Amino acid sequence: MQTIQANGYEIYFNENGYEILNKHLNEYNYSSIFILVDSNTNEKCLLRFLSFLATEKNIEIIEIEAGESEKNITTCVEIWSILTDLGADRKSVLINLGGGVITDIGGFVASTFKRGVDFINIPTSLLAMVDASIGGKNGVDLGNLKNQIGVISVPKLVLVDTDYLNTLPQNEMRSGLAEMLKHGLIADAAYWSAFKDLSKTDFADFDGLVHRSIEIKNNIVLQDPTENGIRKALNFGHTLGHAIESYCLENEDKKTLLHGEAIAIGMIMESFISWQTNLLSETDYNEIKEVITSIFDRVFFDENDLQPIIDLLIHDKKNEYGKIQFALLDGIGAIKINQKADNDLITKSFLDYNS
Template sequence: MQSIQANNYKVHFNQNAYEALNIHLKENKYSNLFIIVDNETNEHCLPIFLPLLETDLTIEIIEFESGEVNKNIETCIEIWNVLTELGADRKSLVINLGGGVVTDLGGFVASTFKRGVDFINIPTTLLSMVDASVGGKTGVDLGNLKNQIGVINVPQMVLIDTEYLNTLPQSEMRSGLAEMLKHGLIYDSAYWKQFLDLKAIDFADFDALIYRSVEIKNEIVVQDPTEKNIRKALNFGHTLGHAIESYFLESETKKTLLHGEAIAIGMILESYISLHKGLITANEYAEIKTAIKSIYEDVKVEENDIDPILELLIHDKKNEYGLIQFALIEGIGKIKINQSVENKLILDAFQDYKS
């Protein structure tokens, strides 16, 4: 597969990825190499990766506990301390091997340590391959608020090897699929149509679907790297989805949702809002709702859950001048950003989801 040119870095695929990495290591005089993993990728992915690495550099592995609950500044402090103790300097290289939590947090750690050291992302989940590792967003959660602390800073390269997907449970594959569905809904109706019958998908060709998803995200990001305009399109499903994800993460009585599970709900809700703002047709909404619900189980949202979810919208990073801003679809394959939505319509969307 041909590499994709992003803003000041490339996304390399499968075997080409390791060739590009090893050339990069030979051409750059790094002092040492730190690989950040969580306990899952340390066990399942690091044994795949290390034999493919060609370097004489001293390699140190830094592991933290997996899960969104550990994507916080406390984990960063622990890693910064370890880097300091192990003699990391401005010429060190950090490789983030893992899912979105690892690439987000590891990218932030590298971007801020000694005011920034080089880093490379190697996503190992479907979600991080098509979303988290591409685009330069790094960061951590603040309490239960998603990605409140962070910087936009691009890696030296992103390496996508779909071999790592064989280490994932089906739930993680479904989680990543939500972002692929989103890319179709906001940008490419033909791509969306490919997912309407999952049974018809030839998963031998799944690499091509991943490639197109990365391509779509990259085409949007190169136009607007710092999210002042069209990049906001990528937040479709995320305004309500992130609030739901944060609420379920904080609740002691709710089962924590995977990112894609929450975004799937958000896409249905925000498609309903798009319908009632006259942006999509009833047939388009029915198609979206049916397709998403055929993949993701319904999540029980009680009446007393809705108000605290809505309160979390206040902290959404897209808000401007105190106004909550939505990215809504304007027909399948098109987007309309900076849309204000009244609370009653949001409440109606929740009622429709539950019906």
């Protein structure tokens, strides 16, 4: 697959990417190499990665527990302390080998340790490949509030090796698929159409679908690296999706949702709002709802859930002057940012989703 030029770094693919990685490590003459993994990628991905690594530099492995609950400042302090104890300096490099939690927290740790050391992302989940590892957003959650603390800082390079997808359970693959669906809905109607009937999708060309998804996100980020304008388009489904994800995290009687599972719900609801505000046709809305619900399990929200979720919307990072801002579909394949919706309409979106 062709290399993608991002904002100050490149995105390389599969085995060719390891040649570039090794060349980079040798040219930059790092004092030491640290690899951040979680318990899953340590078991399932690390040996493959190390088999491609050609360096005589000292390598240290730092492992954290897997899961969104680890993406917090306490874990950062633990990693910073380990880096310090192991003698990391400004010429060290941190390689983040894992899913979205690892690339998010690893990028944040590297960007703040000694005021910034180099980092490299090796995403191992579909979600991390098409979304989390791309674009320079790094950070952690504040309690159950998603991505409230962070920086925008780009890696030295990203290496996407789709062989790591063979280690994923089906629910993790679906979680990443949500972001791919989003990319089609906001920017490429033809790409969206490729997912209308997954039974007819040629997964022999899945690498091509991954590459195109990364391309769509990267093209948007190139126009607006710091999210002052069009990059907000990438938050379609995330305003409600993040609130739902946070609510389910903090309520023991609710099933904890993977990021993509929550975003899938958010995309249906925000598509409903797009229809109700005359940006999207009813036909397109019904198509979106049908496709997404055919892939993702339904989650029921009762009346007591709605207000607490709506209350969480105020923490969304797109908000300005205390006003909730949505990125809404302007037809399939186009987007309008900085859109408003009142609480009554948001409530209707939940009721429609339940129906």
